[in-house]
Amino acid sequence: MSQYAALLIALPLISAFFVPVVKRLSRRAVMPFLVLITAVQTGIAAWVFNEVYTTGKPIIIMAGGFRPPVGINLYIGHFAALFALIIALVSLFMAAFSAKAITVEPKDKYAMLFLLLMLGATGMISTGDIFNLFVFMEITAISAYALTAYNKTGEASEAAMKYIILGGIGSSFFLVGIALIYGSLGTLNLAQIGLLASRMNPAVLQASLAMLVFGLAVEAELFPLNAWAPDAYQAAPHPVTTMFSAFVVKAGLYAMIRIMYLFKDTPAFAGILRLVLILGTLTVVIGELSALRQTNVKRMFAYSSIAQVGFIAVGFALGTQAGVNAAVFHMVNHAIVKALMFLAAGYVAVELGGVSLEDFRGLGRRMPLTAFSITVGAISVIGIPLFNVF
DSSP: OGGGGGHHHHHHHHHHHHHHHHHHHOGGGHHHHHHHHHHHHHHHHHHHHHHHHHHOOOEEEEGGGOOTTTSOEEEEOHHHHHHHHHHHHHHHHHHHHHHHHOOSSOHHHHHHHHHHHHHHHHHHHHBOBHHHHHHHHHHHHHHHHHHHTTTOOHHHHHHHHHHHHHHHHHHHHHHHHHHHHHHHHSOOBHHHHHHHGGGSOHHHHHHHHHHHHHHHHTTTTOTTSOTHHHHHHHHSOHHHHHHIIIIIHHHHHHHHHHHHHHTTTSTHHHHHHHHHHHHHHHHHHHHHHHHTTOOBHHHHHHHHHHHHHHHHHHHHHTOSHHHHHHHHHHHHHHHHHHHHHHHHHHHHHHHHSOOBGGGGTTHHHHOHHHHHHHHHHHHHHHTOTTSTTO
């Protein structure tokens, strides 16, 4: 039965290739098809979540029946099962919102990229192989580049170009880091890398870890590799901005932390924790200060989101069980709250035609439910008691 968990990867991949067929049958069927697939994906993710949390055992799937290190595998533990469900749920809401928010053609291309973005983030969280992690990271990044530029405006093209340049640099460093590890240990399986890590030459280990962290820091929005994020959040279609904040960034951050903790028994671990602690702290300070100066609400939320990711990185970088627990809890809370806020801001933009602070004047009278949602999200982000971020 557990083999059905592979549908988390297979369903969005196959469905993305079916979108042109659906378009040929009926142009109007593309968006309902996208909603249907994300609904089925949510059902599969809920079943996987229930399976992992009731049995207490991870689901491990060997691709083609080949065992590691020859074959590649999926490893869906407690964290991966939880986040696969969050990715699917957010994608379902955004697919429904896309039916109203996306007016630019071609919608079939949008639907394909949307499904590939969901696939890439799910794969990054559930793979058990470091090279496969790179492949899923590239699927996520390339889909994100194209979706950033989807609105075909000048600012969208500029934002996508920034993202491509930084993402390309990050991917190159990540690939070199993988090559160093494979050259030293002869395996790409994450569990085996964790077992053999202490055999690596300390200098090579430090270099490879630094490159892997540097490569993933682009997707994880850590300073100074997050220059793409505010522009991309502002220029991308509203549902895509929500997906970036809710789970694309989390997938990059999770991958970084997962790789770091494989090397927790090596001398390089303390140094890399210190590096992430410094980067996380800088990300918090610069993100929050930058948010104060914004007049575009999506851009303001973007800087706030960057700062929150810095908090999560600091929690992981403490290297303690309490720090990891707090960081995971904040990742879940942030995915919920920021999805709410970006969705509400996007809905205001669709209804009122803009997301500058001026457009939000008198929102409580014009759109009381949306204004209430933004208020709840803002109070939660501040950390007021009785709300989840507190």
